[in-house]
Amino acid sequence: xCGSENTRRGTRALILVGGFGTRLRPLTxxxxxxxxxxxxxxxxxxxxxxxxxxxxxxxxLAVSYRAEQMEAELQLHAxxxxxxxxxxxxxxxxxxxxxxxxxxxxxxxxxxxxxxxNSDIICDFPFKQLxxxxxxxxxxxxxxxxxxxxxxxxxxxxxxEAGAIESFVEKPQEFISNKINxxxxxxxxxxxxxxxxxxxxxxxxxxxxxxxDHQLYAMELSGFWMDVGQPKDFLTGMCLYxxxxxxxxxxKLYNGPGIVGNVLIDPTxxxxxxxxxxxxxxxxxxxxxxxxxxxxxxxxxxxATIKSHSWLDSCIIGWRSTIGRWVRVEGITVLGEDVNVQDxxxxxxxxxLPHKSISQSVPDPQIIM
Amino acid sequence: xxxxxxxxxxxxKGTRFRPxxxxxxxxLFPVAGRPIIQHHIEACVRLKELKxxxxxxxxxxxxxxxxxxxxxxxxxxxxxxxxxxxxxxxxxxxxxxxDQISIGNPKAFFILNGxxxxxxxxxxxxxxxxxREGKAMITIMSTxxxxxQAVHYxxxxxDKDNGSVSHYVEKPSSYVSTFINCGVxxxxxxxxxxxxSIFHSRQLEYHGFGNGHNGRDQGHIQWEQEVLTPLAxxxxxxxxxxxxxxxxxxxxxxxxxxxxxxxxxxxxxxxERLANAGTKEIGDGDGSLICTIYPDVYIHPTASVHxxxxxxxxxxxxxxxxxxxxxRIRESIILENAVIKDHxxxxxxxxxxxxNIGCWARVEGTPSDPDPNKxxxxxDNPPLFNKEGKLNPSITILGCFVNVPSxxxxxxxxxxxxxxxxxxxxxxIIL
Numbered sequence: 001x002c003g004s005e006n007t008r009r010g011t012r013a014l015i016l017v018g019g020f021g022t023r024l025r026p027l028t029x030x031x032x033x034x035x036x037x038x039x040x041x042x043x044x045x046x047x048x049x050x051x052x053x054x055x056x057x058x059x060x061l062a063v064s065y066r067a068e069q070m071e072a073e074l075q076l077h078a079x080x081x082x083x084x085x086x087x088x089x090x091x092x093x094x095x096x097x098x099x100x101x102x103x104x105x106x107x108x109x110x111x112x113x114x115x116x117x118n119s120d121i122i123c124d125f126p127f128k129q130l131x132x133x134x135x136x137x138x139x140x141x142x143x144x145x146x147x148x149x150x151x152x153x154x155x156x157x158x159x160x161e162a163g164a165i166e167s168f169v170e171k172p173q174e175f176i177s178n179k180i181n182x183x184x185x186x187x188x189x190x191x192x193x194x195x196x197x198x199x200x201x202x203x204x205x206x207x208x209x210x211x212x213d214h215q216l217y218a219m220e221l222s223g224f225w226m227d228v229g230q231p232k233d234f235l236t237g238m239c240l241y242x243x244x245x246x247x248x249x250x251x252k253l254y255n256g257p258g259i260v261g262n263v264l265i266d267p268t269x270x271x272x273x274x275x276x277x278x279x280x281x282x283x284x285x286x287x288x289x290x291x292x293x294x295x296x297x298x299x300x301x302x303x304a305t306i307k308s309h310s311w312l313d314s315c316i317i318g319w320r321s322t323i324g325r326w327v328r329v330e331g332i333t334v335l336g337e338d339v340n341v342q343d344x345x346x347x348x349x350x351x352x353l354p355h356k357s358i359s360q361s362v363p364d365p366q367i368i369m
Numbered sequence: 370x371x372x373x374x375x376x377x378x379x380x381x382k383g384t385r386f387r388p389x390x391x392x393x394x395x396x397l398f399p400v401a402g403r404p405i406i407q408h409h410i411e412a413c414v415r416l417k418e419l420k421x422x423x424x425x426x427x428x429x430x431x432x433x434x435x436x437x438x439x440x441x442x443x444x445x446x447x448x449x450x451x452x453x454x455x456x457x458x459x460x461x462x463x464x465x466x467x468d469q470i471s472i473g474n475p476k477a478f479f480i481l482n483g484x485x486x487x488x489x490x491x492x493x494x495x496x497x498x499x500x501r502e503g504k505a506m507i508t509i510m511s512t513x514x515x516x517x518q519a520v521h522y523x524x525x526x527x528d529k530d531n532g533s534v535s536h537y538v539e540k541p542s543s544y545v546s547t548f549i550n551c552g553v554x555x556x557x558x559x560x561x562x563x564x565x566s567i568f569h570s571r572q573l574e575y576h577g578f579g580n581g582h583n584g585r586d587q588g589h590i591q592w593e594q595e596v597l598t599p600l601a602x603x604x605x606x607x608x609x610x611x612x613x614x615x616x617x618x619x620x621x622x623x624x625x626x627x628x629x630x631x632x633x634x635x636x637x638x639x640x641e642r643l644a645n646a647g648t649k650e651i652g653d654g655d656g657s658l659i660c661t662i663y664p665d666v667y668i669h670p671t672a673s674v675h676x677x678x679x680x681x682x683x684x685x686x687x688x689x690x691x692x693x694x695x696x697r698i699r700e701s702i703i704l705e706n707a708v709i710k711d712h713x714x715x716x717x718x719x720x721x722x723x724x725n726i727g728c729w730a731r732v733e734g735t736p737s738d739p740d741p742n743k744x745x746x747x748x749d750n751p752p753l754f755n756k757e758g759k760l761n762p763s764i765t766i767l768g769c770f771v772n773v774p775s776x777x778x779x780x781x782x783x784x785x786x787x788x789x790x791x792x793x794x795x796x797x798i799i800l
Contacts, residue, residue: 274694274711276729292695292712294729294776309695309712311729311776326697326714328731328778344697344714346731346778363780363795 011131012058012107013051013115014088015044016099019064023230026336026353027301027318032070034061034119037301038228039241039282040266045077047117047125054127056115058084060106062099065089097202101195108189116202118183120229122237123221124244125184133219134186137163140215141187143207145179146225154180155203163217168208179218181207182225231334231351235314238299239280260296272308290325307343315347318354331365371495372421372475373413374463375406377483379427379456385620385750388768388785389719394428396483397436399704400624401631402642402667402685404436408631409481411638412489414444419479421447423469425462426483427455459592464564471558482552486627487615488634489553497532497609498555506560506605507597509534510553512615513745516544521750523550523593525601527608534608537601539593547745548608550593551615560596567595619750621719621783622737622764626748628702629683632665644668644680660692663699693728700736710775718765718779721786726767727775734764735781753798760796 021033028036034044048059059078071087078085088103100107100116107114113134115127126144134142143165145157156177159165169176181203194206210216224244226237242262245252254265254277261279265271269283272291277283281295284302289295293306296313300306304317307325315333323329324343331349340357341347349365352358356368377396386395397404403411406424413419422440424433433450440448451469453462463470463480470478477498479491490510498508511525524545526536538545567590590596600606614630616623635642647662660674663681668674672690679697686692687705695712704722709715713726717734726732739746751761765779768786773779780795788799 294712309697309714309729311712311731313776326712328714330778344699344716346733346780 011054011056011112011114012060012110013056013117014060014062014100014103014107015047015117015119016096017044017061017063017119019093021229024234026334026351027316030319030337030354032067033229035070035073037282037284037299038122038234039238039245039264039299040284042077043122043228044074044119046122047119048077048081048083050125051115051117051127052081052083054115054125054131056083056127058086058106060086060088060103062088062090062094062102064093093199094197095199095201097195097200097206098198100192100202101197101200104192104195104197107192111189113186113188116185116187118227120227121183121225122228122241123182123184123225124223124248126219126221126223127186130184130186130219133163134217137217139164139217140191140213141185141207141210142217142219144182144184144221145218146182146221147178148180149178151175151178151180156180157218159218163219164214165207165211165216165218167211168203179220182221183227231316232332234316235280235297235299235332238282239297242280242282284319333362370473370475371416371419371477371479372423372470372473373409373419373479373481373491374470375409375422375424375481375483376459376462377406377424377426377428377433379453381427381456386618386624387621388766388783389621389624389721391786392722392769394432395618396424396426396428397433398624399685399687400486400618400627400702401635402669402687403631405486405618405627406483407440408486409483409489410440410444410448412487412491413479413481414446416491416495419446420473420475421449423466424448424450424483425453425466426450427453427462455586456589457586458589460564460567460590460596461586461588463592464561464568464590465588467561467564471561475558477555477557480554480556484618485552485615486618486623486631487551487553488613488630490609490611490613491553491555493611494553494555494609498557498607501532501607504604505557505607506563507554507556507600508532508607508609509597510551510615511548511608511610512551512612513547513610514549514747515743515745516547518747518749519547519549520544522747523597524548525550525608527610532607532609533604534601534606537593537597537606539598548610550597551611552617563596563600564590616739616748617750620737620763621766622734623748623750624702624719625683625700625717625736625764626738628685629665629700632667632683632685635667636665642667669705687722704769719767721767721769721771723769724767724771724773726773727777729776730773731778731780732765732767732773733778733780734766735762737763760798762796 021028035042155170157179158167158177224240228234228237254263258275263278263281265283266285268285269287271289274292276294280297282299286303287300288305290308292309294311298315300317301319303320305322310327313330315329318335318337321335321339323341326344329347333350335352336354338355339352342359346361350362352368396406437450451466523539526546527534644666645664658676660678666681666684668686669688671688672686674692675694677694678692683700685702689706691708693711698715700717701715702719707720707724709726710728713730715732717736718732762781766783770787771784772789778793782794782797784799
């Protein structure tokens, strides 16, 4: 009875945070990806809170770099949520399975199953359902699978009616399945016997072996799912998330004059007169939207200012950035932190690094260093 | 007594001004709120001795009638339109109507090409012509261009002391001179004697050797090649070089350039026409705010502009136009009865008569102004397409009755009349 009370009573989870989040640059030049707000909450917190709801009391973050500020900030959230947060640092990249071996001791501290998550996933996290499904079939692992429209772009999962996985097929040219790995798993600690402490891919090396041993099951995800690791998917994921929020917590969405569809606005943001906001817009804390602004399908991060008469569609506006008057921003434009776009300009598909001042239109997609 | 002739050509000309010239003759296209050639007329009527203005071209009488009547009632001089029965060339038309020009025995007459715009220095041109003591048959208004650009114009070489032109060549293939012909002249009526001899030698040629004139009418005479070039070196052709603002109006893009300069000229000649103060005039208004103005801006009295709009610089708003709340317009011409809705931005564009632009739209073109850093640079009139077959970036032009829906962007595009747009357009011609 020397093990901690927590690990016996609650389950544990490992989140594969990984590297620098280069796909979400220029945002991740200013803020570690797990802390970038998605729908006004850090991406990682969406996952941690869902895990806590499912009874998880210990979360291990597998990161490949040290970021003291991020760790300090996340510890505050951990205290608030009453969980233990452990950072596990890789000295060399260990792939998607190696990080499990690195924390083998902790994961083996209990014989209960534990969760593993890729960090960029947004969905209606089905952790309780996953645990029940997993315990029901009694095998070593369960992976969550989700349906996609174009399976030929992904690796698909082939399984029988009970969910027992038969095989994985990379980028199938002929239709064989439309279910892909959703990046969420639950495993019995015995999986650790399969993983060496060296760079190892869980998808390519561990799963096929488990499948051939009939130890791996698939559980279908019913709601939305998106990997929000890059700007285009970040925005698509936001639309899906807000639609889901409309069903689950409509009171969190904003209502008011000029609001169209699902819109999330932080209470500290200021919205001017004659604006049209939405559908699918997230506006962060202390953002100022002046009069006569139109925003669609976009995320405006903390403390940004959008001046009068501007029109924004499909863009992410970085922290403390300023958009001038009569500006048109569209085409998956991502402005980093503290970017200033002067009056009357047009920015289409610009990826603008932090602290830039834009004084000329960017009519075609390009990176502004 | 003085007279003036304004040469306006016909609808076969001015094709590079399309689609703006599709519903209104190019000479009547409004720049700074006035038809292009009304600026010529205003320059003419400032001369006290000027008694008659003859507009010569081959537009149908019916297309010019209303304009001529309006001008006649506005200005205290005789104004008439004389229609050529067929295109007779720059000089053929004047020769055909020589009696109309000569009647009353003017001591001189001005010739102004309808497709130029300028701060016309007619008095100076007149005084200079007269000071040549009867020697001058024609005096040309000349200005300096860059070496590269001069070859696109009539080039002339003249004596810097006495102004006598020793050499004249129209659009040479190699560099001749940086001094170019502005298409503005003052002539003595004896020029008709010269044209008469050209006409008669032409008749001889025509009847003696069959139709040797490229199928043109036998009365066709080219002013530059057949009159100016032979006259150079005879001591009867003079040039007055001036530094006044001047440009051709060939392409639609030059209309915006011309608009800017005519508005600027209004500061001197007609400050009451400018809305620069941003408040309604005492008289038809109460001194209340029109909207935020960045000079220079012209707004027709019948246009309705929301007080939260921001207009200028270089904007002309035509009659009956409606400008909604929060609209921003810069470097553009909005023609009559166009409707611009809330929060829309219009830059470097011409919006045609009766066109409708929705909310939060962006209509933007690329200016083709002369390089301000090059002395004497003129407007380039680039062809529509570049060598790769791509559309050269130009101002954006909406023909009449074009509908741009809300939230769309129209960039460097030309839209022909009566189109309903339903998507964004960039660098396209929309037929």
